[in-house]
């Protein structure tokens with residue numbers, strides 16, 4: 221289990237972003253983390269993977285545990301070695317490197333022995349990357365770059381994979397491919413924490429889901445229950461009586477409902 225307990229995070233020592241976030245990701249599950257822009261989803265991921273420092277953020281209290289082992293605030297490389305890898309928002313591949321060089325870069329925390337065999341396993345999962353192994357990553361399409369970013373994270377053989385908006389800006393057909401891929405990665409034994417604005421996609425494959433608002437978890441339930449929840453439908457699935465409700469309306473809606481801000 222990957223666990224976050226009562227996490228508080230600040231940026232530049234003043235901006236309190238996570239205000240007591242707790243969540244768990246079982247290794248056999250896919251967990252969705254939903255929330256409007258600025259809710260603190262990316263910050264939660266950065267806190268788990270040790271990447272707050274570079275953004276002038278820090279954990280002020282709370283804990284991050286992997287299989288009961290404390291990794292709170294540890295060095296990013298140690299966290300990867302402990303079994304947690306992240307795919308950042310925006311498919312940050314090394315554009316000037318080939319596909320294979322990008323994948324090999326994902327294995328930098330691992331011993332050399334075994335990397336070639338693992339590369340073969342990743343190519344098996346992504347035949348498209350195998351076909352393009354010598355091509356520069358910058359020439360791939362958006363969907364292919366997303367696959368490469370996921371493949372690179374898998375090169376560290378993580379027990380948990382954290383994905384930040386993998387469907388962002390991709391065509392529906394490509395989103396489906398990414399979704400199927402996430403399911404296969406999970407079936408192969410990797411727990412997934414999935415941040416998505418595309419709640420319909422996330423909840424269609426997740427076992428459990430959390431909704432984050434203003435740095436607090438406001439809903440925590442099995443994914444099927446969240447998908448059936450009328451508030452979630454209205455805001456995150458756009459199925460409400462008022463038609464497609466934008467996330468910007470969330471504040472007004474919450475006030476109307478009397479939810480805490």
Ligand code: ATP
Nearest residue numbers: 231235237256257258259260261262263264275276
């Ligand atoms: P989005 O869906 O827009 O990516 P999010 O839920 O992932 O949103 P975060 O990126 O975690 O939200 O941001 C949460 C809040 O923290 C926002 O108000 C944002 O402006 C602020 N924030 C993020 N990074 C920094 C930073 N490096 N310094 C100061 N404030 C930051």
